[in-house]
Amino acid sequence: MSKSILSILIVEDEKVLQDVYQIILSSKGYEVHTANNGLEGLKRLKALRPDMVLLDIFMPVMDGKEFMRKVDLDDYPNTKIVVYSNLLDSKIEAEMLGLGAHSFVLKSSLAPQDLVALVDQTLYN
Amino acid sequence: MTAKNPSNPARNSTLNHSGATEHNFLVGGGEMGAMMRSFDWSKTAVGKIDTWSDELRTAVSIILNSSSPMFICWGKHELTNFYNDAYKVILGNKHPAALGYPANETWDEIWDISEPLIAKVFKAGESVYMKNLRVVINRHGFDEETYFTFSCSPLRNSKGSVVGLFGAVIESTDEVLSRQLLQESEDRFLNLADTAPMFIAMADESGNAVYFNKPWLKFTGKKMKEMKGLGWLSTLHPEDAPKFEKDFKHAFSEQIPIREEYRFKRADGEFRWMLAAGAPRFTPDGHFIGYFGTYTDFDDLKQAQLALQQREERFRTLIEKSADAVQLVSPEGDIIFSSNSIKNVLGYTPEELASSGVTPYLHPEDIEYFFSNFNDLIKHPEKQLTMQYRVKHKDGSWAWLETVGVNHLNTPNIHALVGNFRNITKQKEAEDKMRSSEERFRALAENIPNLAWMADATGSIYWYNNRWYEYTGTKPKQMEGWGWQSVHDPKYLSGVLKKWKYSIKSGQPFEMVFPLKGTDGTYKPFLTRVVPLKDDDGTIKQWIGSNTDISEQFKIKQTEARNEELEKITQQLAIQRKELISLNKTKDEFIGMASHQLRTPATAVKQYIGLLIDGFSDPLTPGQTQYLRTAYDSNERELRIINDLLKTAQMDSTEYTLKQKLYNIVEIVTDAIKDLHSVFEFRNQDIVFSKPQKPIKVFIDEIEIKLVIVNLLENASKYSSPGSTVEIIIEKKTKYVKIVVVDKGVGVSKDNQQRIFEKFTRVDNELSDTVTGTGLGLYWVKQLVELHNGTVELTSHLGKGSRFTVRLPL
Structure with missing residues (x-):
């Protein structure tokens, strides 16, 4: 795949955060899509096949854990899933990494520049 | 005097009648006999020889014919002296004047002593015997101490009246004085012997002990009479008895000096090695009269000698084998x-x-x-x-x-x-075997409903299964070694300890029923069994214990009502316990969720303000940027507080576990210093770290220990004035590694030194207004270090600085 513009899917139920992440990442030239919960996220993943997914854990309808259990990662070899949450719990972190997440980040630790750095690193390394 | 000598005409005629032969009784009789014959008796109380009575003649003839010193005092009042040759020696220069002279005048100097004796003979008609009578006489021109043994008997006439005194006497002056000298010399010897710094004893020629000096008696704690004869052999070590007997017999038959080593029992029961040196004793004429022995306690020396011998032997064996x-x-x-x-x-x-x-x-x-x-x-x-x-x-x-x-x-x-x-193949195999069997056992023990644990050979418990912690609600660090006593009922504890210690000492299995305190604070009876795990040669390696809840089986005989009441209370407690557990769980979940929920809006604030500051939108004026920066920092602080609270809540929950591995503590400290570079630079402070050359590997959770060090260094910086120096030192000891953080800051008063390790404690001082914090840093330090089974200590003086010392076991 040789896409010139890399795409990111943000699965996040908090509208204020969706918006700000979209502003920040778009300004850095990424193609940003959003989904409000895990179920929507699965649908958009299938349709868009993005390069990266930013996945929240606590969401209504379907949460991040369920999303990870449902998704068949073999179908998306070029998609990296970064889980981020404001719940810092080593058990959940281990579980998500075990389910195939690329990395786990504490949301509140990310300033805008940190978010950019995280995405750059994930996609270009 | 002569007037007292009435002549007896009848006798005189008889004597006269005898003629030349009348003096026959004086024939012979040595010098004194001759002297008496030529003596002019007419001037004495007895008168001329011709007038002497038969009794006098007989008596005189007896003494003259005796070679023993004898004398006669004739006449109750006159006391005229007669004596033989042998008696002359006793008289000294009183001879020859004494002959025919009154005894009271001859013996003027001792008359006060002699008179009562003489009176007894004359008046009471009794014989007198005296042995070694001491009298001071003057017979050689000076006062002389003399001793006499004598007997005096009455001489009677035909009517039975006492007319004279017959004395036989032996002078014992030499004998008595030489005996006295001997006694003095013996006293001097004994006195010397008693103060000698060694033990002295004497035996007679047949081997019976006759003397022990005081130090000997003091050593044995026995009396002289118990020791004499063969009594002292009761203090000889039984093992040394055969050798002693042999040496003893040999010495007494050969009469030669001996020098041997034996053990003797001291008063306190301890046997001490003594060097015995015996010398045979002989009289001046070469007659064997026994042994003189000295005994020297050289036990300390002997023990050292024995130890040396043993060491040499051991060393030789070691080399050979x-x-x-x-x-x-x-x-x-x-x-x-x-x-x-x-x-x-x-x-x-x-x-x-x-x-x-x-x-x-x-x-x-x-x-x-x-x-x-x-x-x-x-x-x-x-x-x-x-x-x-x-x-x-x-x-x-x-x-x-x-x-x-x-x-x-x-x-x-x-x-x-x-x-x-x-x-070390065998050792390795055994270690492997032990490790794998221990692992298997632990896995098994985690799956049983009983409480289980393992102790080392000394009885120090080093592992409990999770059921133990669940039931007692304790943490591993509280239970280590002998910490289990805190969940025992104090009423039964001493009995349990006694029995357990007996088992450890004897290697006997342990079985006992006693109560153990659960999380809810109530006691339940447990049947406890402990068995020793031995290796091939029977040495105890470990103890394995189990505690089985037998509250069901262990019905105490009490009234029904009491039982019911207890049951009710128990049920209530069980319910409360369940509630508490679920409440505790809810609390943990609540804190987790609350921190999540609190973070989310703060995260949004952070992103949006960050968006503006970092220039993702239209440019701002410097004033606007400054305001937003302040808002951003305040939000950051809130996020940090949320993090701190969450971490504290996690640390307080029993589930908090460490991810321990062997890490190089030197590297962790180096990293922590690097992380804090800007903090120290901000306050223009220096950090001094003498980095050890070699890595020091410690079994720790890297993140948590780094947190400990960062907290200590950050505190040291915060509470020191700008420009000062903070020092961190790492020292490796045999059993632990020591990390010391020293500052020259404001210090902590004595009253506050314990308090600062408590949750949310911030101590007021000159710098506290300018310093932010939640008062959790040192609480974490203490909690985390103790979770590692380490310790943290503070020594500090107000105004002079603080010194925090962390010790982590190796």
Whole structure:
């Protein structure tokens, strides 16, 4: 795949955060899509096949854990899933990494520049 | 005087009648006989010889014919002296004047003593006997102390009246005085003997002890009469008795000096080694009269001597039976020398090993390990290191060797690497076996409903299953070793301890029912069984214990009502306990969720403000940027507080676990200092760290210990004035590593030194207004260090600075 513009899917139920992440990442030239919960996220993943997914854990309808259990990662070899949450719990972190997440980040630790750095690193390394 | 001598005409006529033969009774009688014959008796009280009565004549004739000193005092009042040759010696210069002279005048100087005796003879008609009577007489021109033994008997006439006194006397002056001298000398000897710094004893010629000096008696605590004869042999060590008897018999038959060592029992029951030296005693004429013995307590010396002997023997045995072998190896890896004992270790003779180097024998997996150590050793003169690796035994098996290698390349006369080898295969196998069996046991013990634990041979408990912690609600660090006593009912504890200690001492299994306190604070009866785990030679390696809840079976005989009441309370408590547990769980979940929910809006604030500051939108004026920066920082602080609260809540929950591995603490400290670079730079402070050359590996959770160090350093910086210096020191001790953080800051008063380790404690001081914090940093330090089974200590003086010392076990 040789896409010139890399795409990111943000699965996040908090509208204020969706918006700000979209502003920040778009300004850095990424193609940003959003989904409000895990179920929507699965649908958009299938349709868009993005390069990266930013996945929240606590969401209504379907949460991040369920999303990870449902998704068949073999179908998306070029998609990296970064889980981020404001719940810092080593058990959940281990579980998500075990389910195939690329990395786990504490949301509140990310300033805008940190978010950019995280995405750059994930996609270009 | 003469007037007192009435002549008896009748007698006179008789005497006269006898003529020349009348003086026959004076014939012979030596010098005194002659003297009496020529003596002019007419001037004496007895008158001329012709007038003497028959009784007087007989008596005089008796004394003159005796070779023993004898005398006569004639006449109750006159006391006229008669004496024989032998008596002259006693008289000294009183002779010859005494003859025919009154005794009271001759013996004027002792008359006060003599008179009552003489009176007794004359008046009472009794005989008098005196032995060694002491009198001071003057017979050689001076007062002389003399002693006499004598008997005086009355001489009677035909009517039975006492008319004279007959005395037989022996002078005993020499005998008495020489005996006195002897006594004095003996007293002097005994006195000397009693103060001598050694034990002295004497035996007579037949071997009976006749004397012990005071030190001897004091040593044995016995009385002289108990010791005399053969009594003292009760203090001889039974093991030494046969030798003593033999030596004793030999000495007494040969009468030669002896010098031997025996043990004797001291008053306190302890046997002490004594050096006995005996010398035979002889009278001046060479007659054997026994032994004189001295005994010297040299027990301390003897013990040292015995210990030395034992050590030498042990050392010799060690060399002969050594399981160790020694090799000298050149830097090129050639074997220069192997000790013969190499055969014990690897089965090869030194000759078999001499040709090839080490390499062909090494286990392929250990070659790299071996040579990295070997090369390291070569590079460092005097260095010593210990390696464990596998080597092919002559029998084809792989043997584990433990080698202590020392670099003696620069050592005169050696110039080689010296290796000391020991075959530790068995030990390794046992360790593996032990480890795997212990792991299997632990896995099993985690799946049983009983409480279970393991203790080392000394009874110190080092592992409990989770059921134990669940039931008692304790943490591992509280339970370590003998910490379990805190969940025992104090009423029964001493009994439990006594029995448990007995088991440890005797190796007997332990079985007992006693109550244990659960999380809810109530006691339940448990049947506790502990069995020792022994190795092949019967040495106890471990103890394995289980506690089984038998509250169901263990019905105390009480009234029904009481039982019911108890049951009700128990049920209530059980419900409360459930509620508490679920409440506790809810609390943990609540804190987790609350922190999540609190973070989310703060995260949004952070992103949006960050968006503006970082220039993702239209440019701002410097004033606007400044305001937003302040808002951003305040939000950051809130996020940090949320994090801190969450971490504290997690730390307080029993589920908090460490991810421990062996980490190099030097590196962790270096990282922490790097992280805090800007903090110290901000306050223009220096941080001094004398970094140890070698890594120090400690079994720790890297993140948590770094947090501990960061917190201590950050505190040191915060509470020191700008420009000051903070020092951090790492020291490796045998059992722990010590990390010390020293500042010259505001310090902590005595009253606050304990308090600052408590949750949310912030102590007021001159800098506290300018310093932010939640008061959790030192609480974490203490909690985290203690979770590592370490300790943290503070010494501080107000205004002078603080010194925090963390010790982590190695």
